[in-house]
Amino acid sequence: MRKYVIYFALIYLITGLLLPASLPVSLVRAAETEKPSAVDEQLQTAYEHLQHGRYAEAREVYAGVEKKLADVSPPTSDAHWKLMQGLMRIDLETGDTPAAFRRLETALKQDPRRAELQAWAAKLYYEAGQYEKAEKHVAMALTLDADQPRAHLIQAHLLTEAGKIEEANEAFRWFVRYYNRAQPEDAETLLVIADGATQYARWNSVSQIFNFVVNTLCPDALKDDPLVWEASFLSGSILQEKYNRPQSAEEFQAALTTNSQAAPVYVALAETAVEIREFDTSSELLEKALKINPRLLSALLLKCDLELINGQYAQALKTVAEAEKVNPRSQLVLARKAACFLLLDGVPTTDALKPFFDNSETKTKPAEKSSRFTQLLTDLLAENPKPGYFLFELGNLLEFKRQFAFAEFAYLKTRELMPQLSGPQTSLGMLYMQMGRTDLAQETLNAAFQADPYHVRVSNMRKVLGVLESYGSIVTDHFVIRYDSKADYILGQYMADYLEEIYPEMVAQFGYEPPGKTQFEIYHDAKGLSAHQWFSARMIGLPWIQTIGASTGAVVALTSPTAMQEPFNWASVLKHELVHVFTLQQTKYKIPHWFTEALAVRSENSARPQKFNQLLVERVPKNEIYSLDELDGVFVRPKSSSNWNFAYCQSLLCADFMVAEFGNDALKKLLLSYQEQGSTATAIQDCFGISQDEFEKRYHAYLKKITASLKGYQSEEADLSFRELKKQYEANQSDPDLAGKYAYRLLRLRKKGEARSIARKVLETHPTQAQAALTIAQLELLSEDLDSALDVLQKPLSVKAPDVDVLSLAGKILLKQTKFDEALPVYEQAHQTYPYQTEWLQGLSIIYQQQKKEKQLQETLLKLVHLDPNDETSMKLLMEGYRKQGDLEQALRWGQAALQVDVLDPETHQQLSEIALKLDLKPVAIRELKMLLHLQEDNAEQRYLLAKTLLDAGQRGAARTELDLLLKQNPSHAEGLKLKQKL
Template structure:
């Protein structure tokens, strides 16, 4: 009794929040409950297949004929709600209440009917009535359908979702395993909390019980949306095959078109929804977003008003508007929408969670983290809130580096090792790119580098996953994976950082109003300009895709990022986008690109901006297609790329015979060369390899002859030739660690210390957490007299548990002493003596440092400069 009383107190403070079961319970009682008569069964079939008008008419006729069945009244109300006939539903409800006085299912529906008739106050009274009924007559509500309502009611008033799932919904499943509703509500609860695996598990149990239920199929589509797009599309198609008028599935498709910037197609889907329910608030919310993205303020205002026309303080409307805007990187507008949702209902957790994410992406971290904690405190089943709360604890231990408007947060040890290089590269990128694009950055740009991929994913997406992403930019906030998070084959982190900072520049210039393809295209393009080894280049696979059916028209490029057929297709979308930018700049000039970005910032659509500053978009599509196909055809011109009749395998003799008939086959030449190398026929392998290199001299990807040419030179002891080939490979590869290592070793043997330093820095650009490149840098610096390089290398080695730390500290101390950095030298020599107290050379160096300090103290003190020494420097 006391516990229930506290729930009733929460109801008094309740202002109308809406969980997914508030509306998605629609049809649950109808499809799954036992049928009283054949005619009722037929009417339910009408509802299941989306014939809501006929269903409502059949139910009205049966009620008029004098039936007392609760099922018929529920069926009529559900049909009227689906059709948006809220006033009719209220009339039907008032009649039903006279007959079915104690129906808790009727009360639960009344809550929504009151809301959609603009009476939120009465809806709150209904909740209070349900609370009183549950407290007074709990034994009455033991049917599976009633238990679903009771569990959903307790969720609504803020009880622990995990407890409700375990103690109520699981109990329904155990008591009535043939009732799909128990599995559906448990699955939808998991889905609402972003627990997709658990949602899929319960939906799959439900589909076994009720295989033709469009609601279950839709739920499965949502559960697999982020992990298996093909499976999700299959479930979605099945749901619409059963019920072409199933509004959630139609809205799902509209959302996909919205994401892909196919706004006309999204509008067509919305028209299908409005033909069923002209008042559907989610559809009006999507229309408001499309209007916003099209800079049509009047249409946006009207759409939002229509969304709120019947339920005037529905927090879900602004929550959805904000959610969709955030997906378009309009975080400031998204945050404003979430604040409006919370103005309607301050306890509406979905809006609070989204606002937390928006603020974190805007760099308003204190407020963002605080909101995430509030959500987690209120709902410890919210997966995103839990993840962010845990991550916040991890990040409290990070080191913060500040320079020239940049605030970099990273693991403390990593900050010591390569933090200075992070800042150096950011400052360079700021100078180059801001000047090029005429951009003045916000006061602070935050860069967060995560040593664990899971932490990066949670900070970026709220959930684990996103394994294919190396970095993400939100505007003035960048998140990145550190090399530590990428296993044994990390990517070039310097290239990633340059790429993401370029996003900062272009998103700032356009106020985040740019399509993804253009943003990514510029960043990849600028990578290649900064270093030809960075970015992406034409490959055999890309050539095939360009000349095949995988090329996407420029006017539709954003869709290529949404649901790519494979990871390869996603990477190709990045590459194609970068070539669009290259084509645009080559043909129309950098001023045209800058003007397009300016117009995007003013709200112009991308195709209109291209038409205005380059060419009509249809002509631009055609010219670019010609441009990129010419590049593809020019790749290894003269080679035969036909794949038919190529043997699946074979030894060198088989390939030699086959090549006699196909002498210019690019793949055949490569296979023949590999077969000869496998048989250690080095001299014979030269001929096909030289032919490959001649066909594609600057290609280092799959099937390139350059790595094989280097191997033959190594095997035959032709060091000079091997070095030349490896240097060429190094210039073409952004993350070729084996190439860089081999070059460093060869140059060290030749005592070419400058070249050793170059390759040590190449390795550091891929993985600065390896001791090897720092040792190379230290040795090369000492040998060549590059004192700064040697000091940097030794400093990093000292942080990596070296085999002989005393020697490392002593060498660093010596170099620092020579550089006149006496205080740092004393610190290093003392560390050497701490490791090896009898280290004679270290004692001698310490003595020299002490004597030098005493000599300095005897001299006349220098006059104080205008800028006093900082406390840190003094220490």
């Protein structure tokens, strides 16, 4: 997620506690009766409460001070100002802005000549969007004190909002000059200077200022006032802006240590949570911030962003309305309002946007009729001709929704209007990476790094580009494959062939063809970082992302399977991600997340995973089914891996339902409808002639039908805690099932003696009780007494529906004892009861191999690879089985399938070359022999075979090259010498 532009790193600044050099006569008189030192002590106590977030206590102390000062101290005294300022801060930090304004107006009437008060007035009116009033108070403050820091800060922001960027830049520069001239030491002034100077640093790429603020100004402020948590917050915000998460977290924690009620800090932590996709954590932090201060603008903005991420556009618009009550003219608020309009009403083309920014004398009128967005943009430009922050924020929001063309226009226009901002340059570079335009990304990110060398994501992405520069490229008719040419030479070749092989199928399926070549990038271990870290950095600029493959719609990146501890079926992943490329581009990114995932998973043509079936059995009977509107949010912010998997499961089954209910062309029709329409409800009505409610009613009925057909699955309730289980057992020890479960749990807790005693007692009267039998069997296995363990399992095995754990343990024991005939009925029964579990099929495959039952083995292996597309072992067994049967075409097919899991297996390459030669497929044999020799350079016999095959295929030059290499390695190779005579 994008970084928020910080207008004010400090929202609430504290006041210094220095007493004036001399006191007014009236205050001196008051001192004779009221002891000023007592008032000062109370003010200090109230201030301490305030800085620690103890607002009620602070109010109480301030109320006491107010009574003491009511009659004896003039409203122009410093003590009275500290009182009013403290009370205003409490109002603002707890969201009671109207009360703060009432106090402000009272104070302005009583003490209009106080420059600091005028500056505070400017600040409050500016933050409320009342810029004209803010300007008047800035002017008054600077008339009273030409060096009033806060007044200068508000003046700079007001100039920015008016589009007077050059003047605003000079206004921010004032802080650097003032610090060098005046060398202030009080915390309040230092923090205002830090805020203004940081903005100047952002605009002018002066990285030394960031260092100076974080390492000098903020520590100096804390040295002057250890309670000024705002210093830690400012420092943390700057570090967070640079994506230096560890150090920013330390600073934010330091701020919360002082003030656990510092709402802006919780918002900053929520922003970090969004960046790393911990959306639930972010929501919890935001809820905490808004409970403290329900009018905190930064919290409302981030809340709106989360709603936009979840596709809750109408709700986001309501949150924008709440933010407008705080500041209706904030560019950040208007950007979110504009994003809601665009995502609800449709995104205009960049050509339609250009006339709004045309300042030429022959300015053309916008062609499109007025919309909510265009009206907002027109009004904003009339007030501020250079709304850089608005465009930058809007670009970020639309980029997240994959509206890349609009985002690019927004970033480019921001760079044109406010070239001093480094953020748009950074975002533009990141966007070009998402779009696969790496040449432009390199140029843009280099410029961004020069402007801001401390930006972690920019630095990481430049490193990614450095790695990509060293990669090889395979360019085909429709793809560009970038890969580590040393580690993944073989993988790159096979991926290129596979993508071109499935491309016509994709075009036919979707009735669409991407306009350019799609780039695939395969990341391997490099420069001390893992392949997955490089892949993650490529996608988000940070070193972790959950998946192994991802598509932006324009480019696909994945972790190399050759770098993974557990290989995966890379062909399935490629096809899945290629579907995203087609569907996202075809619908101009309007397709909802759940539907593009449904189409992608369905394209893999694998059996529904067992974990999906288990989730169906657990959730559908309880009616725990996500609506289509909820599904997108689950993909973005799943509370658990189970929720994430169930979102995939529901999406897949929704696609299956549409085909079953509305015909084979239902998916294509809905896809085309998303291309034209804005919402799921409209698309469903357009395609199927029913409402979304009716559609979901039928879909849920389909889910229930599928769930009812799943044999052998049981809804697993959450395990009782050991304490609760023990309590239930002690209350009813005669219940054999409770006693068996309790004994089994005791065994897991290593309480063997007690577990044995209870389980034996249960089996005396209930020998079929599964958990008791499992307890005794496991104890027998500890002493390696397999026969005794098996004996105790016989009774539970004999029941009509044996417990799954009993079947599993008995089967494993029988296989270990090589009692294959006895193991067969156990595994057959288990497979019949649990047909989607691979454990039983794996056991059956072992048994059938030992029993030489080729037909049954082949049927079992075909089921296995359908259930588990990563099962390379079964694929190789199928290759060998079909080869023995003489079905060489099927043998070739399964050998090639095995390479889609482990492309670096020399044995498979060798067998494929032999099969291809028997089929007289010389090009296939040549490729397999070349790949084998890439893995085994010194394999003389295979090099000879390659040379001979090349010669037979008429490739005399290539044959001579291989033969020369063979004879160089083996000068006396007899067959090689004979073959050379033929050349």
